[in-house]
Amino acid sequence: MADTAAAAPAAARERLAADLRELGAALSREAQPGLASEVQELISSWDLRSRELLDAADGAEGGDMDGAAAAELLHPLLSGAFAAAHPGLFTLTAQAISSAASDFFLGPVAAGLLDLFLGEQLSWHIRRAAAELLVTLLDLQDCAAWLLAAPSAASAVDALIAAAKREGEPQQNSAFAVLAGLAAADAATAERAASPEAALLPVAVERIRSLAAHPPPGSLGRSDFGPLHLLRALESAASGAVSTHARAAPGLAGAVADLLVALGFEDAASCCISRVAYRKVGRDALFNVPRVASELAAALRRAHADGEDPPLTQCRTAFLLIRLLQHSEGRRVAVALVRAAAAEGSRGSLLGALTCLIAAGVDDASAPVSLRRNMCLGGACVLETMFRAATSVEQLRVLQQAPRLAAACVRALHYWLTEASDEEAAAVPYLVVVLAVLAGFDVVQLERWGTQPPAATADTAAARAALRGAPGIEGTLRRFLGQRPASEDGLMTHESARWAAKWLLRLPEVNAAAAAAPKPAAAEVAAAVAAAAAAAAATAAAAERAFAQQPQPGPGSSSSGADGSCSSGSGAGGASGSGAGSAIGSGAGVASGSGAGAGSGSGACGASGSGAEAAVRPRACGECGKSGAGAPLLRCVGCKAQHYCGEACAMANWKLHRAACKAARRAAATQRS
16 A cells, blocks of 8 residues: 655654664664574664665655655564564564654554454563554554455454453453454444444443443553443444444443543543433433532543643533533532532632633634534533522622633624634523623523613623623624524523523623724715715616617516626615615625615615725724624615624614615615606
8 A cells, every 4th residue: 555644744754763773773782693584684684774764764855754665664573473582672663653653654564563462472561562552553544444455354353353352351452442443444344343243342331340440550541441442433333223233232321431430530531421421321321420520520620720721621521511411400410510619719620611611612723613612612501501500699609700701701702603603603592691690690580681780790890891891792692683593402592592682782881882892984984875876876877778778678577687687677776664674785785675775576686896886885894893804794785885794783783874874875866867
């Protein structure tokens, strides 16, 4: 197979070169009379072959190293006889393989490691090291496909299944790990591993239970969690029958939950329960584990206090908490979390971790959008449930005084509503509720939203200040009110958030922020309106002249120009209706429905795109002041001079804009007549 990573980074190449030189020096020290001829030949030729490899890399453009040549050089050192006779050299060989793993295709090396692992006459140390390296290669390269394409693949899979079922074998977990790597890459292997004939799933559950009861001492390797990796690979299989069979393994959820608690919810195991806890049986099993909520909260606090990156344990732990909160008795978990936060205080690491998850969803630009969404959703959803579960003024005060929480929610709300797609905005309803409660909203008594909001207190001062300092917050909230829930499952949360958003819009701080937003000056708007009216009149006159020169269509017909413009009996640009309605259209000035500036009938095709109009086009939303540099702003269909972020801003600004819009339309109509 061709080398799939021909260009290795310079640092990796230098690291591998150092490993090869060290390995060559160790080989020369092993030279002694009586060695097998193939070993003597390997030692005598090593210096020459390794030097040729390194010289070729030094002479290549960019310092590229031939990965296939590196694999060919290392492969002879992986024979069972050589590894058994020279275990120290195998350690150095493993080090060189680790250096090359992320940059070279090492199919032949993977085959040698598989042979070593299946060689029962070797020490368990060598077999374990071979398994750890092999699992790494199966993840990073196309080694799984290369191994499965070999003529001996079927027998190797059978041997791995047999080793995974061998009770008391030290390498039992490692066999599961290697098999998981192959099953993740090949549907046929996944079906074989999940089949009733293989009878692997009950053994995997028992191994997980045993690991929970007797965790191995010291640091755990990836192969120690082999049964978990196999079950995760089977649950992700393309075949629905395979994934269903894996999820239905009796006792799986309880065994995994026990393991998580036994290991203190370490990251190495927490990633493996996500799919299990997503199902009701998994949530039930996790919920019934003693002190599970306390253990998860402790893991969240510990990860935050240690300065761990939010995408790791904190995000997964938050989602596990969400699974528990979704249980039919999940309120008990929410109450326990509130008590833990109250005992720790506003500046504690539990609230700090949830706040950082929300902030990281906006700030961590290097993470993919899906991960950023999950971070924000995890923090916001857990906090929203905690606010609902607060049973005393003291508990609520602790939550409201969490440092930086209000500012993080304002920024996250603006980002997910203006910069992300609707599909990525799952956290928005939770953010709205959290922000409203921070500002003084009574989330338990939603009917009180229509009352006059209370004045700011010491507990709500941070949230009110954050709202006052966010000029676009009113437009952001109105944008949210114009959305529909993403699914029926989120309908109740969305409705609660709508009440909260309406309450926020009544706050004087939100109104003050809207008033402080930069808007076009009156003279600028008047000039834009006049220029737009003149441009519209000129374009309309040109269109009428062009229309007069064309053959007229028969009665009841309509015509369409080559450029996609349209004409009809109702005319172009005629205004109808009143109120805010659909006051904006696309960049071409087309709007549907009735309302301020909306075209009537099917002929809402007003003039647009002229040079004069483009020259005076405002560069910011007329309501919230947001710049149109990032995303194109939409135009008022009536005057085509005012611009908005969307429907919400157009509705909010209509009272101010109505007079200018009507004046522009009257001017355009007068010039046409």
